[in-house]
Amino acid sequence: MKKIKSSHFTYPRIPIRLEGTPPKKNEELPRRLGGRALFALEFSRMLHGVLSSRPKLSVLELSAGSGMLSRLMVDMARSQKRAIRVTAIEFSKGAVDAACNLSRDYPEIDFALNSVSGLNELHSGGFDLTVCGFALHLFSVEKAIRLLQTIDRTARGGWIVTDFRRSRWLTMLTEALSSSFLKNSGDLRQAVSLMQQAFTGREMKNLAFHAGISDYEWNGWFLLHQTLVRIKQ
Numbered sequence: 001m002k003k004i005k006s007s008h009f010t011y012p013r014i015p016i017r018l019e020g021t022p023p024k025k026n027e028e029l030p031r032r033l034g035g036r037a038l039f040a041l042e043f044s045r046m047l048h049g050v051l052s053s054r055p056k057l058s059v060l061e062l063s064a065g066s067g068m069l070s071r072l073m074v075d076m077a078r079s080q081k082r083a084i085r086v087t088a089i090e091f092s093k094g095a096v097d098a099a100c101n102l103s104r105d106y107p108e109i110d111f112a113l114n115s116v117s118g119l120n121e122l123h124s125g126g127f128d129l130t131v132c133g134f135a136l137h138l139f140s141v142e143k144a145i146r147l148l149q150t151i152d153r154t155a156r157g158g159w160i161v162t163d164f165r166r167s168r169w170l171t172m173l174t175e176a177l178s179s180s181f182l183k184n185s186g187d188l189r190q191a192v193s194l195m196q197q198a199f200t201g202r203e204m205k206n207l208a209f210h211a212g213i214s215d216y217e218w219n220g221w222f223l224l225h226q227t228l229v230r231i232k233q
Contacts, residue, residue, distance in 0.1 A: 027068045030134045042160045056083040060127040063135035064088035067099035074108045089114045119150045130155035136163045137198040148211035158231040164198035165226040
């Protein structure tokens with residue numbers, strides 16, 4: 001894959017103004033628009049691939065929100081009778097409290113409150129798999145790069161980053177449909193808002209480059225989502 005060396009980030013992005021901790025991430029829209037199924041596909045590839053021989057999986061999820069993806073990973077591991085332990089880190093106390101409440105039937109998950117700067121304390125190579133789902137767009141460019149560096153550093157087997165994807169043409173089309181034809185299209189309007197905050201495919205590759213990561217796989221899915229995946233072993 002050709003490296004993109006420019007530090008320039010193309011197309012207007014509307015980043016969220018951060019006041020302390022990142023705002024609550026939207027977990028309902030990924031479920032409705034197929035993002036949850038996309039993450040399940042990537043996780044299944046890891047389970048049957050690089051992680052197939054691991055007797056007990058150790059997984060780190062960063063910016064876990066309410067724990068939707070953590071519970072999904074546990075459900076998938078249970079269905080295959082695989083032992084798993086998920087450490088789910090969130091940056092908001094309210095989100096951690098909600099996640100613990102929603103995950104009372106998931107003793108395999110440990111939720112923890114941390115700060116972005118506190119991620120430096122995580123052990124290098126301390127987890128078989130590190131994941132981050134639908135959260136990278138919540139961060140500034142500089143913090144997103146540091147988050148990718150943490151993701152790469154903590155994973156010894158591989159990692160998955162899934163997020164929304166900003167597309168100029170899809171944004172224009174969706175805005176036109178929302179205003180002209182679909183007056184009650186709440187999902188579409190939310191999708192437009194999220195896409196304006198998200199990174200384009202080129203920007204995601206730039207983030208990886210500036211994080212010092214080269215041997216990864218990038219996929220764009222239906223113009224709505226994108227993934228960065230790296231297999232280390």
